Amino acid sequence: MKDFNLILSGIFFTLAASFGGLLISGEVQLGTLGRAPAEEGGPLYPPRETGLAIQGRQVYLELGCVTCHTQQVRPAGQGNDIAKGYGPRPTVARDYVLQTQLLLGNHRNGPDLANYGARAKSDDEIHGHLRSPAAGSTMPAYNFLYVVDKNGVTQPTERAQALVAYLKSLRIDYNSPEAKLKQ
Amino acid sequence: MSQDHHRQSHSSKSNTGSTLPVRLFFASALGWLIISSVLGLIVSLKLQLPSFMAGCEWFTYGRLEVLQRNAFTYGWIANAIFGVNLWIMSALARFEFKDSWLAVCGWLGWNLTLTLGLGAILLGHLNGYALLEMPKEVAPALFISFLFAALWPAVAFVRRPTGHVFVSQWYIIGASFVFPVAFGITQLLVLWYPTSGVLQALIHSWFIQNIQLLWIGSSAISATYYFISKESGRTISAYYLATVGFWTYFLFAGWTAPASLLGGPIPVWIQSVGVTTALMMLVPVIILGINFFGTLSYNRGFAGAWNNTTLRFILVGIVSFAVSSALNILFSTRSLNAIVRFTDFTVGQQQLVNYGFVSMVFFGAAYYILPRITGSFWPSAKLVHLHFWSCAIGGLGLALHLLICGYPTVNSGVMSYYLPVIFFVLLQLVGHIAFAINSFVMLLASARNTHDNTHA
Structure with missing residues (x-):
């Protein structure tokens, strides 16, 4: 040659x-590919993110959360994501059509977050987890997202509130034409 | 196809125009190697002790891990690739790279831009895609620097008036062409004018495979071909297969991308294409194996290779290449991939390729090239041994630990899981420091000599 x-x-x-x-x-x-209703005539899914959640997505990105957390649930035959409770159904391409910057992730030091918004019980629970993760977890505490006010009470900063709003917006608990929830 | 020229002795020590850029590329590669190994140590400490340096946003795990990956790939590996490829091209008789100032501009542009990009990551301006994390604004400068540092030398080389092109040079031409195309297209379609949803993930996986196999992999394969033949003094065995190996490698590599997204939200047929082509990679891998191991196996060649510093590193490299290629092919099948996807096993696979194979080959290349461009001997043989053993044990130990214990089912809740990681990373750092001391003493001494000579 x-x-x-x-x-x-x-x-x-x-x-x-x-x-x-x-x-x-x-x-x-x-x-x-565009959004689709879960049932005929119903609202379109995936829903649009709120302004605060969009800001929270930016915080998620800035802190490099995607390094340890994925946002994708594999179907039952391919890994045990559903059995682990990461989501009620596999994620499909349609779930991501609104995302201009995809945060699928490729490595899990922590759990998958595709359906975290549906798992988390309250804002306080998420704030608590960000400030002091469970013992034995490899996740660091994000104390710099919180400030102590004049009365000595810890308050979330705007970034923490945005991040929590974003985490709550992560849900796949609706039917998609390509992946139905189990009845 | 003649193979004569690659056996010719490298007579010109410092009269080729490429000496200065090669020195600069090696010096900066060493700097980034140390930086990335220090970052690697911090990152592994943070996994064991999550509260370590957790108070400051800059040093959060998510950023430092990204920083480490980019410093290692675009700092150490890229600079080593530029230097080694340029040297291999220039080492051939009848080619003198005249526009070395262009390569120096490329070196300056690449390293300055990289520093800026990594600084931006530290400040929190990062994207969510591996190896595309630096802000998109630095991409044009990286792209242009690459053209100066790698593409133009490759074009100048192949346009020289006479001479054959040895298999090493095909891989260098391929590598130098693939990076700007894949990098440019991916930057445009993922960051500048993003396509919708999961298409970005598909494009990104295509980028990663092209970068990993066709830029980094090709360059390391090129160096392996060159130094195995040069240092063992033998022609490559079954050389006639090398053409087939080259073309099948380039043809299949890009298609294997979806195999890294198995089970993800992309169409199943695309995933199947990835699995199928990943299996087809067996063809080039077997051919490369025959070429590499065949050449070394003649006449007690392995014992000879073990006693030669360059070949000793490359021997570790080709064993890692064989094992990692087998693992990558095996674990691209759906059932096995389902078990290891997202776990540290995949980090172990990466480690085996990028460290066990690529870095070891470039270490070996440095032991051949640096004495020839500086015209002096390695200052300390002890440091050479320390470098080899620390990096071989540290690099392969880390890969094995992650491959064997990397499943969450094995390591969940076991905090001592990260202790061996820290140990092996520390061992690598020791090896890198030994290598850097030896190299810098040599580079600085020769720079002083050159300086004295010009003033004399």
Whole structure:
């Protein structure tokens, strides 16, 4: 192999093949995917995030939460995510159509958060967890998201409130045309 | 296809134009290696003691881990790739890289931009995709720096008037071309003009496979071919297979991307394509194995390799390459992937590739190249031994620990799980410091000599 042009065109072809085969076909199949109602005539899912949750998503991103937490539930045959209680159904492409910056994650030092909003019982529980994670957990305490007021009471900062609003917005407890909840 | 030239002795020590940029790339690679290993130590300490340095937002685990990954990949590995690839191209007879100032500009641009990008991550400006975490604004500068540091030297090399292209150089040309294309496309489609939803994840996985296999992997394969042949003094065995290996490697690598998203919210057919092509990677891997191990197996070649510093590192590298390739293929199948996905097992696989194979090969390359560009010997043989043993035990020990104990079912609630991690990371750091001391003493001494000579 001496010909530079031949090598370069070959390399270009191999890159173009995988780009076209995977990404352009993916775009053809998923590019126009939109929201859908859980039942006929019902509201569209996934719901739009509130302004506070959008700010919270930014906090989630800034703190690098995605390093340890995924937001995807695999189907029953592929891992035991559902058995572990990470979600009532697998996540599907439609669940993410509103997300301009996806936070799927690829490694779990902590639990999956795709349905955390439905699992968490109250704001206080989430704040408590952020300030002092369970013993034995590898999660650090995020005390810098809290301040002590004049009366000595610990108060969440705006960022902590936004983060909690975002975490509460993470839910997949609705029917999707591609993945129904178990009856 | 002639193989003669790669057997020719490397006669020109410092008269090729590439000496200065190669030195600069090595010096900065060493700096980033130390920084990333210190960060690696902090990160592993934080897993054992979550409250360690937890009071300050800058040093939160999520940021430091990202910082470590980027410093290691774009700092250490990238600079080592630039230096080694440039040197391998220049080491060939009849090629002198004349525009070395362009490569120096590339070096400056790349390292300055990287410093800025990592600073931004520390301050909390980060994205959620592995190796795309730096703010999108630094990407154009990285892209242009890459063209100066790697693509232009590769183009200049292949356009030289005469000479054959040895298998090492195919991989270098491939690597130098793939990075800017994959990086540019992914930056545009994921960060600048984001596609909708899970398509981003698909594009990102394509990027990671291209970067991992076709840029980093290709460069390490290139160096392996070159130094195995050069240091053992033998031609590559079954060289006729190398062409097939090269083209199948490049053809399949990009397609394996979805195998890293198994069970994720992407269409099942795309996942199946990933699994199938991951299995097809057996073809190039077997060919590379025949080429590498075949060449070393002649006439007590393994014993000879063990007694040669460069080949000793590369030997560890090719064993790691074989094991990690087998594991990657095996654990791309759905049933096995379901068990290990998202666990530390996958970190162990990464460690085996990026450290056991790639870093070890580049360490070996440094032991060959640095004495030749500085014209001096390694200051301390003890430090060379310390470097080898610390990094071999630290690197492979860490990979094995993560591969064996990395499942949550094995390690859940066992806090002592992270203690071996800390130990092995510390051992690597010791090795890296030994390597850096040895290298910097040599680089500084030769820089002083050059300086004296010009003033004399």
